[in-house]
């Protein structure tokens with residue numbers, strides 16, 4: 001790892017170590033993507049998963065938002081679906097629909113048709129190569145995030161076959177086939193751990209776990225099926241990496257009752273969505289808290305974005321804060337409105353030079 005460029009912007013890493021920073025750092029979930037014309041142009045030439053699998057393409061697309069905006073982090077261009085693909089489930093990206101599985105899991109017998117323990121270092125090596133190349137290309141100007149989809153979120157897609165409003169098919173598994181569900185979730189957890197460890201070894205400097213469908217779960221289901229697995233991910237990743245472990249971040253979308261559980265965990269960063277109150281944020285204060293402007297706020301006129309940004313910053317006063325949105329940026333967002341958000345965070349939080 002020693003031949004990586006020296007970091008010239010390490011605000012996020014400093015915040016995670018509890019050190020002072022000159023201004024609140026900011027990055028954006030889904031900062032590379034369809035709201036950028038250069039990304040849409042690139043996608044005309046290359047299929048989505050072809051970009052993920054080719055380290056040079058993935059690097060190029062990761063760099064696109066960094067060239068436009070004054071961001072404090074990058075996130076490797078990939079998708080959470082690379083894990084189900086590694087488990088030998090076919091998943092294709094359908095325009096206007098999103099990731100789609102050709103043969104979703106229907107009954108527990110279908111678990112025999114997939115590979116529950118893939119050799120991550122072999123089948124996902126392309127992600128590690130993309131991370132190493134991208135970290136070198138960024139040249140120390142921003143730290144690089146690696147990520148995984150959390151086990152429940154991955155299971156939800158593998159059973160539903162794609163996005164869903166209710167996740168009722170996947171929840172049906174939890175109620176009807178609890179043992180098979182646990183078997184699948186446990187296998188996914190092991191893959192998540194190996195994959196995050198590999199990403200850190202390849203050069204990822206922060207790791208984020210996306211539990212994007214936490215909001216489908218009741219507190220009972222959350223406690224029964226996923227909390228212990230999410231905690232295991234942070235604990236085992238850190239145990240395997242030892243003192244070199246990067247900070248690890250957890251995002252349970254829509255899960256306030258879940259956030260408090262991570263105060264007593266190995267996670268360093270808790271990402272929150274826009275529905276959380278100042279009081280709830282303060283309960284997470286012993287951790288770094290990341291978030292949380294509503295991505296729809298970026299549809300408002302620029303003056304209103306500036307005002308909402310100042311209000312958001314106030315909610316995080318006294319907390320170690322990494323600014324972000326409360327969920328990924330939407331494809332029809334005007335990039336200039338995102339610039340207003342980023343620049344306002346920097347301007348409002350810049351400390352006077354000593």
Ligand code: 1CP
Pocket residue numbers: 028029030031032033034043048075076077078079080081093095097098099147149162163164210212327328
């Ligand atoms: O800069 C970046 O963040 C880009 C890298 C990235 C990441 C971190 C992509 C590219 N996807 C993700 C994570 C991801 N993928 C999550 C977790 C974060 C979140 O909650 O938003 C999830 C749930 C997915 C699944 C996914 N992939 C969806 C949602 C499907 C649904 O209906 O629930 C979609 C639409 C995708 C496709 C996708 N992934 C990434 C991009 C740029 C796109 C657009 C597709 C395209 O270019 O055709």
